[in-house]
Amino acid sequence: MTTNMHLWLLPLLPLAGFLWNGTLGRRLPKTLVTSVALLFSGAAFAQVLWIAAQFRSLALPHVESFATPWIAIHGFQVDFSFLLDPLTLIMLLVVTGVGFLIHLYSVGYMAHEEGYWRFFAYLNLFLFFMLTLVLAENFLLLFVGWEGVGLASYLLIGFYYNKDSAADAGKKAFIVNRIGDFGFLLAIFLLVAHFGTLSFTSIFGAIAAHPAMQGGVLTTIALLLVLGATGKSAQIPLYIWLPDAMEGPTPVSALIHAATMVTAGIYMVARTHVLFDRSPLALGVVAIIGAATAIFAATIGIVQTDIKRVLAYSTVSQLGYMFLACGVAAYSSAIFHLVTHAFFKALLFLAAGSVIHALGGEQDLRAMGGLRKKIPVTFWTMTAAVFAICGFFPFAGFFSKDAILFAVFNASVLHSLYLGKLLWGIGLVTAGLTSFYMFRLWYLTFFGSARYNEEHAEHGGHGVHESSWTMLLPLIVLGVLSLVGGWMGWPEALGGHDSFAHFLDPVFGASAAAAPVVMSSASAGMERMLAGLSMLIALLGWLLADILYHRNPKLPERMAQKCSALHALLLHKYWIDELYGAIIVRPLLAISRVVLWRGVDAGIVDGSGVALASGASGFSSIVRRMQSGNIRSYAGWLAMGAALVLIFVFYLAHCI
Secondary structure (H helix, E strand, O other): OOOOOOOOHHHHHHHHHHHHHHHHHHHOHHHHHHHHHHHHHHHHHHHHHHHHHHHHHOOOEEEEEOOOOEEEEEEEEEEEEEOOOOHHHHHHHHHHHHHHHHHHHHHHOOOOOHHHHHHHHHHHHHHHHHHHHHHEOHHHHHHHHHHHHHHHHHHHHHHOOOOHHHHHHEEEEEEEHHHHHHHHHHHHHHHHHHHHEEEHHHHHHHHOOOOOOOOOOHHHHHHHHHHHHHHHHHOOOOHHHHHHHHOOOOHHHHHHHHHHHHHHHHHHHHHHHHHHHOOHHHHHHHHHHHHHHHHHHHHHHHHOHHHHHHHHHHHHHHHHHHHEEEEEEEEHHHHHHHHHHHHHHHHHHHHHHHHHHOOOOOOOOOOOOOOOOOOOOHHHHHHHHHHHHHOOOHHHHHHHHHHHHHHHHOOOEEEEEHHHHHHHHHHHEEEHHHHHHHHHHHHHHHHOOOOOOOOOOOOOOOOOOOHHHHHHHHHHHHHHHHHHHHHHOOOOOHHHOOOOHHHHHHHHHHHHHEEEEEEHHHHHHHHHHHHHHHHHHHHHHHHHHHHHHHHHOHHHHHHHHHHHHHHHHHHHHHHHHHHHHHHHHHHHHHHHHHHHHHHHHHHHHHHHHHHHHHHHHHHHHHHHOOOOHHHHHHHHHHHHHHHHHHHHHHHHHOOO
C-alpha cells in the first residue's frame, strides 16, 4: 500500500504563517512575528526531511490527489494533485532548506526596518507559491504557483515602496514576466487542444506511447514554454528585470533571485523534458539562449561597481549555464548546478548583505576595502562561495559546472557537433570571466586600504563590526555546503559514483540514454582533461584580477580611460534598457496615450457618456417646461396632447 506523505501540508504551513503575520502582525510584538515566520518555514523544512527519510519506501512517481476534481468541463478534467519524485524532492530540499536559512538571516538583517511583519508575511507567501509550483502534478497548478511567485517577487522587490527605484523595479519585474507568462499560457492552451489533459503523467505517457510523435506541435509547445522560462529565469531577451530587482532587501535577492524563483524556469524545462526530447529545434534554441546569456551577462559583470549588481549579473550568467545544460539534454547536470548554485549564490548575497550591514548601507565596491580583518566570518564564508562559483576543486561549483561543460563538449546541437564545440568554448570563456569578476569583487571588498567612510559606517559608536549570530549562522551553514555540496555528484571519471545523476535516473533516464554523451574509458580521460582546462581558465581569471585589483589597483582606471568606449558599453549594459525603451516602451506608451486613452477612452467611452448625458439633459430641459406651475400652460399642453391623440385616431381610421 502506498504511504501517504501528507504533501498538502507542505504549502499550507508557510501559508498559515503568511495569514497569521499578514493579518495580525502589525499589532503583534516583533518576537512573536519572528517566531511565527521561523516556526512555519522550519516546520516545512522538517517535513521535507521526514519525506526524504521515507522516500525509498515509495512507489514512484508518487501522486497525491485531494478531494474532488478541481475542474471538470465536458470531458476535460484537472485534478488538484501533487507529484513526488526525485526531482521534486531535490527542489523541495533546496526551497525549504535555503528558505529557512534566509528566514533566519532576515531576523538580524531586517531587525530595524519598518514593516518587519510585512516582510516576513511576504517571505512565507513566497514559500507557499514556490512549494505549490514544485509539487504540482499538472501544468495548470504549476502555472498557479508560477504566477504566485511572480506576485510575491513583486511585493518583495517593492518592499521599500516609498523609494521610487524599488517601486519601479517591482513593476518592471512583474510586467516583463507577464510577457513570458503569456507564452506559457499559450502552451497550456495547445496542450489542452492536442492532448485533452494537463496532467504530466497523462501527457508524457501519451508522448512515450507514440515514438513517431516528433516536432510540429510539440516544437511549438516547447518554444512557448521556453518563452516562459526566459522570463522567469532571466534569459535573453527577458533578463532585464533581474538586475533591477536588487532594489529589494538583500535577503530577497538571496532567496528569490538566486536560490529559488529564478530557477523555476530551469525546473519547468527539466520537468517537461519529454516534450523537449522530441524537438531538437527547441533544445537547440535553449542551448543557444543559455550560452549567449551566460557570456553576455558575464561581460557586463566585470565592470559593475554595485556589489549586488555584480552578483545579479552573475546569477543571470549562471542561469545561462543551466539553460545550456538543458539544451543538450543534460538535465541532471542542470539540476545539479541549480542545487550548488543555490548554496554558493545565496551565500554570496547574504555575505554581501553582511558587508552592506557592516558599512551602514554602502553598496559601492569603490567605497569598501580592508574589511578582511574587520568582519572575518563574513570574509571566510564569502571566500568559500567565491571559490565555489569559480569552479575550484573541491568546492561545489567545480563538480556541477564541469559536468555541464563536459556534456556540452560531447553534444550535437541542432544536429551539429561543431555548434556543440562552439557553445562549449563560450561556456569555457564564461568560466574565465566569472573567475575574474568574482575575484575582482573579493579584492575590492576585503583587501587593500579602507575606502569607506568611518562616520557613515558607525553603528551607535561600534564602528565596522561583524553581524549578529542570526546572520552569521546561515553564512556558516551555506559556507560548508558551498565546500562539500558538490561531492554528491563526484564524477566517475575522478573516482566517484556520480550519485546525484543516478538519483535522478528515474526522471531523466530516457533522456540520458538519448543524449550524445557516451561514458567510456576514453571519455573519462577527456572529462579529466576538460576539468583541468576549466581549472586553468579559472586560475587565469584569478591571476588577472589579482594583477589589476590587488597588485596594481590604479591600473584598471587607466585601462578604462584608454578603452573608454568599450568600458562605457559594458558599464551601461550595452544600453539594452535604453534600446528596449526606444523601440518598445515609448512607442507602446505613445499608442496607449494617443489611440487608447484619447481616442478610445476619452473619445469613444467618455465621449459617448457625455453625449448621452447631454441628450438626457436636453430632453429633460424640454420636458421640464411642462411642469411650470402655470394653469394656462397646463391647459395649452392638454389641448396639444388632445389634438395629437385625435390626429392619431383619424390616421388609424383612414388606414383601416
